[in-house]
Amino acid sequence: MGLYRRVQRPTRYRGRYALQQTSLSTAKYTTGSSDNRGSYTVNIGAQVLKATVEPTRSDNQSTTVSLGQIKLAPGQYEIAVKPVEIKGGELMRLFNVALTPVSDML
Numbered sequence: 001m002g003l004y005r006r007v008q009r010p011t012r013y014r015g016r017y018a019l020q021q022t023s024l025s026t027a028k029y030t031t032g033s034s035d036n037r038g039s040y041t042v043n044i045g046a047q048v049l050k051a052t053v054e055p056t057r058s059d060n061q062s063t064t065v066s067l068g069q070i071k072l073a074p075g076q077y078e079i080a081v082k083p084v085e086i087k088g089g090e091l092m093r094l095f096n097v098a099l100t101p102v103s104d105m106l
Contacts, residue, residue: 007040007091013079015099017072023099025067027081030095031055035088042097043080044070050084053092062095069102 007029025042034055042049049067056063083091 007081007083007094008086009083011081011094013097014076015079016076018074020071020073022069022071022102024069024102025049026064026098026100027051027067028062028064028095028098029053029056029092030059030062031088031092032059032090033088036090036092037087038091039084040091041082041084042067043078043082044099045072045077047071059093067097070099072099 025044027042031037031053036055037053039050039052042051047070049070051065051067054063079097081094081097
């Protein structure tokens with residue numbers, strides 16, 4: 001499979017958080033073609049973040065985009081990346097979705 005996942009169907013991850021926190025959510029991806037565009041949602045628990053895919057310069061050059069802030073209570077969560085609209089064959093090649101506590105950014 002390599003270091004990324006081709007997002008054409010929902011992709012799911014699980015995570016556990018010990019403390020209540022506000023986190024900045026980001027996604028790192030590349031596109032295989034300048035024709036790859038579209039939109040997707042990232043669902044974290046009951047929270048939904050919406051984003052669009054802009055093509056990268058090449059399939060070897062990744063980009064990291066901010067998805068927004070979320071508030072998490074202690075517990076286990078499923079993170080689901082769900083395509084909404086796919087143009088150009090595939091949406092993106094997703095490396096990761098990262099949650100960084102806002103307190104770590106100060």
